[in-house]
Amino acid sequence: MTVPLVETQALARHYRLGSGRILRALDGVDIAIGKGETLGLVGESGSGKSTLGRTLVGLQRPSEGIVRFDGRDTADAAGSHLRELRRRRQMVFQDPSGALNPRMTIGTTLQEHLLVQGWSRAAARARQPDVLAQAGLPGEFAERYPHEISGGQRQRAVIARAIATDPDFLVADEPVSALDVSTRAQIINLLRHLQRARGLSMLFISHDLSIVAHICRTVAVMYLGRIVEIAPRTALFETALHPYTRTLLSAIPLPDPARERARPHVSLRGETPDPSAPPGGCHFHPRCPIATTECTETSPLLRTLAAGHQVACHHAGPATAAL
Numbered sequence: 418m419t420v421p422l423v424e425t426q427a428l429a430r431h432y433r434l435g436s437g438r439i440l441r442a443l444d445g446v447d448i449a450i451g452k453g454e455t456l457g458l459v460g461e462s463g464s465g466k467s468t469l470g471r472t473l474v475g476l477q478r479p480s481e482g483i484v485r486f487d488g489r490d491t492a493d494a495a496g497s498h499l500r501e502l503r504r505r506r507q508m509v510f511q512d513p514s515g516a517l518n519p520r521m522t523i524g525t526t527l528q529e530h531l532l533v534q535g536w537s538r539a540a541a542r543a544r545q546p547d548v549l550a551q552a553g554l555p556g557e558f559a560e561r562y563p564h565e566i567s568g569g570q571r572q573r574a575v576i577a578r579a580i581a582t583d584p585d586f587l588v589a590d591e592p593v594s595a596l597d598v599s600t601r602a603q604i605i606n607l608l609r610h611l612q613r614a615r616g617l618s619m620l621f622i623s624h625d626l627s628i629v630a631h632i633c634r635t636v637a638v639m640y641l642g643r644i645v646e647i648a649p650r651t652a653l654f655e656t657a658l659h660p661y662t663r664t665l666l667s668a669i670p671l672p673d674p675a676r677e678r679a680r681p682h683v684s685l686r687g688e689t690p691d692p693s694a695p696p697g698g699c700h701f702h703p704r705c706p707i708a709t710t711e712c713t714e715t716s717p718l719l720r721t722l723a724a725g726h727q728v729a730c731h732h733a734g735p736a737t738a739a740l
């Protein structure tokens with residue numbers, strides 16, 4: 418990778434819960450997303466995926482650590498640097514209904530978004546048809562209200578708004594989870610098309626590994642605020658090394674029923690721990706089939722085991738490959 422477009426170092430985000438308890442939603446995250454690359458981010462509910470996404474686009478501030486965008490630290494951005502960051506980093510949310518103002522037409526929503534970025538009303542209006550077309554919506558949809566169009570069309574409108582400022586980084590946070598199955602593929606294809614046509618870098622968040630596989634060349638797996646494995650898509654699907662990743666993979670049915678029956682299934686033991694009181698050492702150890710005393714005592718760091726393949730497990734290697 419050349420200079421990454423988005424990069425974090427030791428990124429942490431803590432939430433104060435009452436009675437002095439602190440929830441470490443992000444607990445030392447190091448990731449890098451190159452120009453034009455899409456990183457998939459998977460993990461159970463509550464693992465910190467949305468928190469990471471929001472922090473990368475600047476909707477939340479880090480508690481500790483660094484978010485760098487195009488080589489510059491974003492922490493003290495102000496004036497023209499802050500305006501540039503707002504233009505270049507955009508987010509698409511899970512629920513398109515909640516993301517659109519029900520009292521505004523799609524056209525007004527698009528215009529308001531551009532006015533906030535300093536555009537004139539005339540320029541914003543002139544941009545509208547092109548942006549709608551890029552998101553696969555006819556120009557007359559500018560006059561419609563969110564409740565007058567389908568869920569898939571609403572998500573297209575949210576995507577139109579996100580690309581209106583010509584960003585180069587997009588966080589798509591579960592962009593198809595709220596849609597019915599038949600529209601999911603269309604929205605995924607739209608995002609893939611935009612990514613290729615515009616050279617967008619993207620963080621694509623999902624708890625569904627099979628969706629991520631369609632769109633991302635690299636996949637990161639999160640567990641309780643930490644990245645436990647990052648690998649190129651094929652390496653992750655064929656030689657995942659973290660026991661947690663392997664349990665996620667074994668939950669995806671194989672298309673060939675004979676292979677599916679022959680495959681050993683690894684199921685997760687126990688519940689996800691309370692994120693405000695995670696287990697010591699490796700957070701995953703109480704649920705891990707190969708945990709040892711070392712895992713209860715020492716938190717494993719991400720280490721590189723093959724090209725582009727990093728894993729945070731003391732025993733990753735032959736022991737996990739045989740699971």
Ligand SMILES: Nc1ncnc2c1ncn2[C@@H]1O[C@H](COP(=O)(O)OP(=O)(O)OP(=O)(O)O)[C@@H](O)[C@H]1O
Nearest residue numbers: 432440442461462463464465466467468469624692
């Ligand atoms: N504003 C907040 N105040 C306190 N705790 C929060 C806040 N936002 C998130 N959390 C907690 O931080 C942790 C991570 O939340 P986050 O929404 O990032 O997870 P997620 O991986 O996106 O989950 P999901 O798959 O359900 O969307 C969770 O334990 C959540 O309860």
Ligand SMILES: [Mg+2]
Nearest residue numbers: 466467468590
């Ligand atoms: Mg989330």
